[in-house]
């Protein structure tokens with residue numbers, strides 16, 4: 001198998017700035033890495049994050065656990081480190097060759113060739129393929145070629161908010177300046193700052209802001225504008241960000257969008273997966289996890305040697321597209337949760353009640369966040385069951401002021417009526 005990768009080999013050259021330096025790995029990604037036999041090598045690089053550490057405007061901190069059990073955590077991992085490990089492992093099989101600095105420009109389906117440009121040179125080289133798997137990210141050239149050839153559709157929905165990465169250095173001696181085992185959030189209603197820990201004691205912070213408007217990237221033109229916003233809204237973060245202004249103006253502003261397309265494949269020629277098929281906003285921490293889950297699903301389908309590529313690609317899309325649509329929607333919803341609702345007492349009470357209900361009905365009532373992050377229940381099913389749970393929680397909390405007020409007998413009845421007996425199916 002040959003991989004054509006646009007960028008230079010990141011193991012030799014410094015990676016370009018701008019894409020998140022660390023990201024959250026959860027159960028779906030872990031499962032796929034286990035299937036690939038790589039988890040033993042990935043595990044030492046992981047930093048568990050047990051919950052969201054909320055920072056309010058007066059600097060008070062509050063930890064809201066993600067899950068209900070000690071193992072229900074997500075993990076911060078270095079993007080570059082994980083990519084390098086995967087590339088090393090792929091090359092070590094002796095069956096994969098990675099050609100760096102090669103950009104896919106187009107696909108000539110009639111001649112079964114992929115058109116590649118090497119480096120900055122103008123000329124195009126053609127490579128024959130048996131099957132082409134487009135994993136070329138949210139601006140995929142393979143997706144464009146498939147959609148054009150099939151007269152399909154690609155829809156790119158900008159979020160209207162962007163992001164900027166900033167760094168929180170380690171304390172002298174390499175210690176962490178804040179709780180290490182948490183994902184830190186400064187929720188501010190319309191926008192937020194977050195920070196994930198790195199193995200060297202530093203944190204990578206990301207500021208998410210509207211692109212335009214009164215408090216937006218567009219409005220932050222001068223150093224004083226940036227300092228002013230942080231003094232007003234993120235004052236406890238200022239001592240943690242010694243290079244705030246330099247980084248704000250030196251680092252690129254990232255763009256966020258949701259990409260949906262159809263079809264994901266063309267006959268027995270080509271398929272797209274990962275962000276190329278379904279780029280989502282990063283607020284559920286699931287883009288990479290979903291891409292790994294795609295790989296695992298495609299790998300399972302490849303086991304059946306009687307099928308041709310066309311049948312495999314068609315089944316892959318029918319299995320995965322409903323799930324990709326569901327996580328895209330849940331990721332958008334999670335932005336509102338992280339930047340705003342997480343602060344509300346009603347949200348925290350519902351979370352507490354959900355955990356109690358999970359304890360009473362461990363295979364029947366699993367909070368939606370847990371279904372997405374700690375289980376492999378298909379995303380579409382998690383979304384559907386999450387809506388049923390919301391209805392139950394609404395009914396239960398109508399008059400409740402605290403979790404203890406909830407009528408547990410009513411809760412048991414509603415769950416028995418509305419939730420399937422075993423949402424985990426064959427998972428465990």
Ligand SMILES: Cc1cc2nc3c(=O)[nH]c(=O)nc-3n(C[C@H](O)[C@H](O)[C@H](O)COP(=O)(O)OP(=O)(O)OC[C@H]3O[C@@H](n4cnc5c(N)ncnc54)[C@H](O)[C@@H]3O)c2cc1C
Pocket residue numbers: 004005006007019020022023024025102103104105135136137138139140141163206254273274275276280282284285286287288289290291
């Ligand atoms: C700020 C931010 C935070 C995120 N946090 C998380 C998180 O916490 N957890 C999580 O699960 N996900 C997260 N994600 C999402 C995650 O980064 C993506 O979903 C994931 O990287 C998708 O993997 P991919 O391989 O499909 O695409 P990419 O990672 O985009 O990889 C595409 C590759 O193709 C190459 N390429 C592009 N075009 C071409 C071309 N024409 N020819 C050849 N090569 C090409 C690129 O150089 C790149 O190496 C985050 C994303 C962002 C932006």
